[in-house]
Amino acid sequence: MRPIGLLTIGQSPRTDIEPALAGILGANVPLVCEGALDGLSSEQLGELEAPAGPAGIETRLADGSTVVVRRDALPSLLRAAVARLPSDVRLAAYLCTGALPDIAREGLLLLDSGAILHGTVAATAQGRRLGVISLPSDLADAPESWAHHGPEVLYAAADPYGDGPPVTEAARELADSGATLLVLDCMGFDAGHQAEAARGSALPVICPAVVLGHALTALTVPDPEHRAR
Known part of the structure; x- marks a missing residue:
């Protein structure tokens, strides 16, 4: 079984995401995670930090802490991370719901997880009022990503890393404001957060991880040299 590549804009491993994916994909599917910030010193990380907002994106480090990284620094760092994936990786995905660069590598299909999430929401939200639960650092910019999904999209903040508002409160706030469908807008939210949001709101909840x-399970990427003749 060929490994599946995972690309985080922070540092690997992503112990908050990889077990959930392994539970869906099955124990026989190897996962290989590379991070845009892997191998960087604390000084180098400090040079990449940015204020929350359009110039920065929040991500998780290997020690469980978080950092806001300059968006303009990510393309070159992610290209290096893609290059570090083993040569036998034919399928990979970003562990991020935001817009990230399309990086080409021969024989590699790299999934845009944010686009997959938006497609799922678009297919589900028809006639429903969407409520978006974002990281506190991303809340001000969330309408730029989600406003096109309806005439009145609602927003609330929660932190999957435990340093900010709990997801249950955000979900209840959105339900009380009239939302009828919720989406968790960060790959750090897991199935446990999804269940908490559902309990807090009594609404259907879409979890990006x-x-x-399931998108990864729907794909088969054979070796080009094995094409039937």
């Missing part, structure tokens, strides 16, 4: 896991 779960969506990505």
